[in-house]
Amino acid sequence: MYTLLIRTLQTLDSFLAAGIAITAFSLLLYALSFNLRDRVARSFAIILACVVTVFVGEALSSVAHTSELLQFWLHFQWVGIVILPAAYLHFSDALLATTGRPSRGRRRFAIRLADLFAIGFLAALPAGLLVGPMISEATPTPHLQPTWMTWLFALFYAVAMLVSWINFWRAYKRTVTSATRRRMAYLIAGALAPALGSYPFLLFGSGLAARSPLLFWFTVTTSNLLTTFLLVLMAYAVAFFGIPWPDRVVKRRLFKWLMRGPVTASTVLVLTTSLRRLGVRAGVDLSTIIPVIMVGAILLLEHFITLAAPVWHRWLFFGKDRQEMERLQTLDERLLTRGDLQQFLEAILAAVCDRVQVSQAFIATLGTEGIETLIIIGGEKSLESEGLPVSSIRAAASNGNSRAMFAWGEYWIVPLADHIEQEDDLIGLLGVWRNPDQELDHEQLDDLLLLARRAALAIGDRYRQEQAFSSLEELTPEIEMIQRLRAASSYAGTAVLTSPEVPIKNSDLSSFVKDALTHYWGGPKLTGSPLLNLQIVQQTAQAQKESTTNALRSILRKAIEHVRPEGERRFTADWILYNILEMKFVEGRKVREVAMRLAMSEADLYRKQRVAIEAVAQAIAEMEQEAIQGGPPPESNDREIKQKTGEYARGGFLNG
Numbered sequence: 332m333y334t335l336l337i338r339t340l341q342t343l344d345s346f347l348a349a350g351i352a353i354t355a356f357s358l359l360l361y362a363l364s365f366n367l368r369d370r371v372a373r374s375f376a377i378i379l380a381c382v383v384t385v386f387v388g389e390a391l392s393s394v395a396h397t398s399e400l401l402q403f404w405l406h407f408q409w410v411g412i413v414i415l416p417a418a419y420l421h422f423s424d425a426l427l428a429t430t431g432r433p434s435r436g437r438r439r440f441a442i443r444l445a446d447l448f449a450i451g452f453l454a455a456l457p458a459g460l461l462v463g464p465m466i467s468e469a470t471p472t473p474h475l476q477p478t479w480m481t482w483l484f485a486l487f488y489a490v491a492m493l494v495s496w497i498n499f500w501r502a503y504k505r506t507v508t509s510a511t512r513r514r515m516a517y518l519i520a521g522a523l524a525p526a527l528g529s530y531p532f533l534l535f536g537s538g539l540a541a542r543s544p545l546l547f548w549f550t551v552t553t554s555n556l557l558t559t560f561l562l563v564l565m566a567y568a569v570a571f572f573g574i575p576w577p578d579r580v581v582k583r584r585l586f587k588w589l590m591r592g593p594v595t596a597s598t599v600l601v602l603t604t605s606l607r608r609l610g611v612r613a614g615v616d617l618s619t620i621i622p623v624i625m626v627g628a629i630l631l632l633e634h635f636i637t638l639a640a641p642v643w644h645r646w647l648f649f650g651k652d653r654q655e656m657e658r659l660q661t662l663d664e665r666l667l668t669r670g671d672l673q674q675f676l677e678a679i680l681a682a683v684c685d686r687v688q689v690s691q692a693f694i695a696t697l698g699t700e701g702i703e704t705l706i707i708i709g710g711e712k713s714l715e716s717e718g719l720p721v722s723s724i725r726a727a728a729s730n731g732n733s734r735a736m737f738a739w740g741e742y743w744i745v746p747l748a749d750h751i752e753q754e755d756d757l758i759g760l761l762g763v764w765r766n767p768d769q770e771l772d773h774e775q776l777d778d779l780l781l782l783a784r785r786a787a788l789a790i791g792d793r794y795r796q797e798q799a800f801s802s803l804e805e806l807t808p809e810i811e812m813i814q815r816l817r818a819a820s821s822y823a824g825t826a827v828l829t830s831p832e833v834p835i836k837n838s839d840l841s842s843f844v845k846d847a848l849t850h851y852w853g854g855p856k857l858t859g860s861p862l863l864n865l866q867i868v869q870q871t872a873q874a875q876k877e878s879t880t881n882a883l884r885s886i887l888r889k890a891i892e893h894v895r896p897e898g899e900r901r902f903t904a905d906w907i908l909y910n911i912l913e914m915k916f917v918e919g920r921k922v923r924e925v926a927m928r929l930a931m932s933e934a935d936l937y938r939k940q941r942v943a944i945e946a947v948a949q950a951i952a953e954m955e956q957e958a959i960q961g962g963p964p965p966e967s968n969d970r971e972i973k974q975k976t977g978e979y980a981r982g983g984f985l986n987g
Contacts, residue, residue, distance in 0.1 A: 462476065591633065
């Protein structure tokens with residue numbers, strides 16, 4: 332019984348080690364996918380990489396069949412262990428800087444010193460100085476022998492972790508809102524997992540472990556369970572850094588990522604490994620059906636996750652906003668797109684042709700500019716050849732105030748009115764080919780008018796939906812600004828809320844510049860650009876007494892001119908960046924046309940375009956810095972900015 336209990340704990344520990352490695356790797360992919368631009372997330376990604384290294388080594392060492400392979404994986408673990416203290420210092424410094432306390436030199440010096448120590452310990456690892464040879468017959472499990480450098484590393488590990496936790500506490504004290512303070516507490520508690528769960532304490536407590544193997548395996552198993560929970564808790568707290576999304580979006584995305592990644596992979600791993608071991612003990616070869624079981628388990632788990640998603644979305648993420656979020660969730664199913672409208676109107680026309688027994692019909696939807704959509708069904712001839720030119724449809728649309736069916740050429744015309752609006756506006760026309768030898772009976776006429784009302788209802792709903800979308804587009808810049816302010820003030824303090832400008836990260840500037848250049852001559856990416864909040868744009872708008880959109884366009888034009896080399900315009904190598912900006916965005920030429928004119932491939936054009944946009948962003952950043960510092964007017968520092976931008980563009984051009 333005692334031996335069986337120890338073996339059970341050993342097996343459970345190997346499963347937990349593999350599960351921690353899977354969870355850490357999945358969370359590492361999450362950090363690299365969504366908020367890599369944030370320094371806190373990047374530092375956390377390094378910690379996760381260390382955890383993956385440590386627990387991959389632990390999981391594979393538990394199934395190693397030779398002493399050489401076992402020793403390799405035990406040494407492999409130490410790569411992550413050695414890097415972990417320096418990674419914690421980077422993480423704590425980034426966290427403290429995010430809360431408004433950047434390094435004044437001392438923390439930066441300590442981090443660089445820790446990096447040097449880590450490099451030195453890594454160099455000593457393959458030489459056998461950091462840890463000694465493996466004790467293969469050790470109880471309760473094989474482990475490496477400690478050396479004098481192992482004790483030195485233990486001191487370095489403890490000091491680095493102590494400094495990191497001091498920084499964690501300082502960052503916690505700087506948080507102001509209850510939500511950020513709670514998440515900071517989650518982060519501090521979760522940070523215990525990599526620090527305590529990764530260090531090989533067996534090197535210093537092998538004697539106690541040998542005397543009480545059951546206590547050892549119970550402690551290790553409990554520690555791995557706690558490490559799994561705390562690691563997820565830490566990842567949850569870090570997921571909110573550098574992200575302007577609402578909290579519900581972050582929670583839902585992370586939870587879905589965990590369910591489809593670590594939970595699914597770990598469950599399948601435990602299931603297949605357990606079945607394989609049971610088959611070996613029973614003397615049954617299950618190798619042929621293990622792949623089938625693996626695939627079936629993955630499909631069933633993914634199916635269950637998909638079916639259960641609406642339930643946990645409602646109960647875990649919506650909270651007090653459940654009613655509003657459920658309404659938004661059903662919007663996708665009830666949305667009437669342009670393609671849906673066309674498909675429905677084609678079905679209406681097919682029903683009209685079938686019910687009235689005619690060969691051709693059409694529906695024309697009307698807008699402020701005239702005909703917006705013209706759908707024809709039945710026959711191969713156009714309306715022009717049938718005696719009803721498109722210009723006549725416009726005339727029929729203004730045929731007095733009559734809303735009754737009337738004849739027009741070879742067609743019966745049924746006006747389509749939006750009866751929901753009080754004005755009873757004409758929104759379209761339903762035309763049915765008129766057979767001179769046929770008279771419509773009352774039943775056919777009633778069906779035709781019913782189909783016309785349903786077509787008018789669909790067109791009217793589509794118009795109201797477009798109006799709602801237009802209102803939403805007008806609100807999008809303000810909503811985005813509020814979300815960015817909310818995210819920036821969560822950890823950086825409330826000072827950002829009193830700033831007249833919305834913070835724009837340097838990493839986002841190139842993206843905003845690209846969007847604004849794409850709609851250079853007008854469009855939502857220009858009129859709703861976050862660049863409108865730049866101080867240089869506001870100053871230009873006030874000085875020139877024009878709108879902020881025109882001011883932004885002039886700033887973009889000025890930044891493009893900063894990329895322009897001296898002299899007359901040419902099509903040589905040093906003019907490529909300027910020519911791309913001028914031809915692609917200002918002149919609005921197509922990509923293929925610009926590539927042919929500049930004698931380069933489209934792929935090369937896109938690479939050079941990225942460098943050119945970054946050069947424009949650099950110029951705007953220089954102008955904004957001058958405006959914030961209250962420097963000389965833009966005209967007086969053009970030469971200096973142009974010189975800096977030219978150096979940046981040339982460097983990017985050569986590297987691109």
